Structures are given as C-alpha cells and as structure tokens.
Amino acid sequence: xxxxxxxxxxxxxxxxxxxxxxxxxxxxxxxxxxxxxxxxxxxxxxxxxxxxxxxxxxxxxxxxxxxxxxxxxxxxxxxxxxxxxxxxxxxxxxxxxxxxxxxxxxxxxxxxxxxxxxxxxxxxxxxxxxxxxxxxxxxxxxxxxxxxxxxxxxxxxxxxxxxxxxxxxxxxxxxxxxxxxxxxxxxxxxxxxxxxxxxxxxxxxxxxxxxxxxxxxxxxxxxxxxxxxxxxxxxxxxxxxxxxxxxxxxxxxxxxxxxxxxxxxxxxxxxxxxxxxxxxxxxxxxxxxxxxxxxxxxxxxxxxxxxxxxxxxxx
Numbered sequence: 682x683x684x685x686x687x688x689x690x691x692x693x694x695x696x697x698x699x700x701x702x703x704x705x706x707x708x709x710x711x712x713x714x715x716x717x718x719x720x721x722x723x724x725x726x727x728x729x730x731x732x733x734x735x736x737x738x739x740x741x742x743x744x745x746x747x748x749x750x751x752x753x754x755x756x757x758x759x760x761x762x763x764x765x766x767x768x769x770x771x772x773x774x775x776x777x778x779x780x781x782x783x784x785x786x787x788x789x790x791x792x793x794x795x796x797x798x799x800x801x802x803x804x805x806x807x808x809x810x811x812x813x814x815x816x817x818x819x820x821x822x823x824x825x826x827x828x829x830x831x832x833x834x835x836x837x838x839x840x841x842x843x844x845x846x847x848x849x850x851x852x853x854x855x856x857x858x859x860x861x862x863x864x865x866x867x868x869x870x871x872x873x874x875x876x877x878x879x880x881x882x883x884x885x886x887x888x889x890x891x892x893x894x895x896x897x898x899x900x901x902x903x904x905x906x907x908x909x910x911x912x913x914x915x916x917x918x919x920x921x922x923x924x925x926x927x928x929x930x931x932x933x934x935x936x937x938x939x940x941x942x943x944x945x946x947x948x949x950x951x952x953x954x955x956x957x958x959x960x961x962x963x964x965x966x967x968x969x970x971x972x973x974x975x976x977x978x979x980x981x982x983x984x985x986x987x988x989x990x991x992x993x994x995x996x
Contacts, residue, residue: 684779685750686805689851693982695781695805712914734793746802747773751779758909763804763846764796778846781805784812789928791817791908795844795973801897803978805846808856813878815857816841816992818907818956819933819965821914821923821948822865824899833962835862835902835946835955836911841992844973849992851982858968858992860905860949863934865970866962868893868917869941900935903948905955905965914945931955951992969993 686695718724732738749771753761763782767773776799784790786809793814795804808814816839825833838859872894881887898917903924905911910926916935923945924932931948934956946956946964955964969994970979977985 683748685748685784687968689807689982690776690809691781691812691851691853691982693851697805698979698981699779699781699805703901704760705711716930723842746777746779749773749778751780752783752785753788753790753793754785757859760792760794762794762796762936764794764798767796776802776806778802778804781807783807783809784814787811789813789815789908791815793842795842795846795848799848802846804844804846805851805859806842807851807982808854810853812854813839813857813908815855815908815928815951816859816968817909818859818905818911818926818931818948819862819968820911821902821904821945821955822965823861823902823915824833824865824917824921824935824945825939825961827915831866833865833867835864835905835914835948835962835965837861837965838905838907838911838949838968838992840969840972842971842973844971844976845974847978848973848982849978850985851980852985852989853983854989855906855951856970856990857951858970859907859911860931860951860953861955861965861967862905862911862914862930863902863923863946863948863955864958864962864964865902865914866899866916866921866935866937866943866945866958867941868899869897871897871940895951897938897942899937899942900945902945902958902964903932903934905948905967906931906951906953907968911948913948916945917942921945927984934958952993967992969995972996
C-alpha cells in the first residue's frame with residue numbers, strides 16, 4: 682500500500698515521525714512502502730523488519746498496518762469516530778492502523794474519538810491554525826423551585842478528545858473541554874406583617890395584624906463555554922434567567938431579587954468549572970480536554986503547548 686501521507690502544511694515529515702523506514706536509491710532517500718525477502722525461490726512480503734544493533738534487536742519497519750489519511754474540513758457540532766470511519770467508510774476490519782488526521786485551518790469540531798486500536802497502531806493528530814476541538818458547554822442549573830428542567834445543579838461540560846489508540850499530537854490551536862454550567866440560585870419569600878382593618882361595629886373599624894409573603898426570584902446558572910455553549914438555567918422569573926455560554930466564555934448567572942434569594946453562578950470559561958452559589962445548587966465541572974493522555978506517544982510540530990489544552994488531561 683502506498684503511504685498516503687507526506688508532510689503537514691507546516692513542513693513536518695509525517696512519514697518519518699510515523700516510523701516508516703527509508704533506503705538510499707541513487708543518492709536519494711526514499712521511504713519504503715513494503716519490504717520483501719526471498720524464501721525458497723519466492724518473494725514474500727515481510728510484516729516487520731528488525732535489525733540487530735549493539736547486540737539488541739530493534740524494529741525498523743512495520744508493514745502490516747492499514748494506512749490512511751483523513752481531513753476534518755468542515756465545522757460540525759457533533760463527533761468524529763475513527764473506529765466506524767475506518768471500518769465502514771474505508772472498509773478495513775482489522776485492528777492495526779497508521780494514519781494522519783488533520784483538523785483543517787479555522788475548522789471547529791465538537792468531539793474527536795480515536796477509538797481503541799492495537800497498541801502498535803499510531804495516529805498523527807494535527808490541528809492547523811485556528812482549528813479547534815471543543816466539547817459542548819454544560820447547561821446552567823435552574824433556580825431552586827423555578828419549575829421543570831435540569832434542576833438546580835449545573836451540568837458538566839463535554840470532553841473534547843478521547844483515545845485508547847496511541848497518538849502523536851501536533852497542536853497549533855486549541856483542544857478544549859466544555860465549561861461546566863453554573864449552579865442555580867435559590868428563590869425565597871419575603872415575609873412582612875401589616876395591620877388589616879375589618880368592620881367591627883357600627884361605624885367602627887378594627888385592625889388585626891396579618892402576615893404576607895412576596896416571592897423573591899433567584900437566578901439561573903450561566904451556561905458553560907463550548908461548541909456550542911451551554912444553555913443558561915431558568916431563573917425564578919424570566920428576568921433572572923442565566924445567560925447562554927459562548928465559545929470562549931461562560932454565560933453570566935442570573936441576578937437575584939434581594940432579601941434571602943441568591944444569584945446563579947456563572948458558567949465556566951473554556952476548560953473551567955462553573956461557579957457555585959450560596960444556597961441553591963452545585964456547579965458543573967469542566968469536561969476533559971483529553972481523555973487518554975497516557976496514550977500520547979510524543980509531540981511533533983507545534984507539540985501540545987500547555988496553554989493550547991484547556992481542561993483536564995486524564996487517563
């Protein structure tokens with residue numbers, strides 16, 4: 682099979698990083714697609730090639746893997762799953778792969794799932810300039826007693842990148858977990874006492890103290906930042922709703938009506954937890970930026986740059 686990938690637009694030689702061997706032909710180095718040995722008078726394709734250096738065997742060529750290249754070239758508020766893509770779209774049913782996946786310049790994707798291929802598989806994941814893998818933001822919590830919905834707790838943000846397949850990361854932009862939704866605030870009632878007059882005889886009015894209460898609306902939690910941002914929570918009235926989250930910033934929590942009512946917490950920014958609030962509910966947590974961090978083999982090109990990954994790196 683011909684090697685389908687060459688270099689990134691930043692000039693990184695993907696074939697070299699992906700452990701493809703090369704030989705010198707007429708003074709020029711050329712990458713090997715396949716290697717063969719002659720056995721019993723017949724040429725046979727070799728799945729792996731090893732050489733012994735300083736008494737130690739070292740693998741220098743892998744020929745059994747399915748090779749592919751795929752560009753994510755359009756915005757999509759949904760996931761890309763490598764397993765079904767390789768199996769059904771490319772028609773490969775095995776478990777050994779090597780491939781280049783590129784999130785093209787200015788493209789946003791909500792989630793990327795690199796699947797669970799063999800431990801000697803390898804994916805080169807490249808994010809070009811202004812590209813983004815960003816999980817959805819968590820919804821803000823509703824004010825306590827505000828009606829139907831998610832309840833007072835902010836929802837967790839969505840993870841961005843998942844993998845159980847070894848990968849090389851070349852990140853020129855952002856991998857971002859969805860921000861957590863802000864906690865919903867607490868409604869309350871303000872009670873007060875005032876005299877109320879009633880007729881109590883000819884031409885007379887008698888007064889008696891009565892207790893009244895007025896509803897004081899709490900605020901809904903703000904939606905977390907994400908692609909798309911989370912929805913703001915429902916406040917005790919429409920003026921106290923939390924604000925929807927954007928791509929870069931969480932939405933503000935809804936205000937309160939005073940007395941013992943409480944405002945909603947703000948939604949978390951990119952890769953951050955939502956804010957808690959006094960009374961009411963609990964904030965949502967950020968989604969993971971990368972679930973499968975230990976499967977990272979190395980960095981290449983732009984590497985990963987800590988500021989370009991926002992949110993937890995787990996597993």
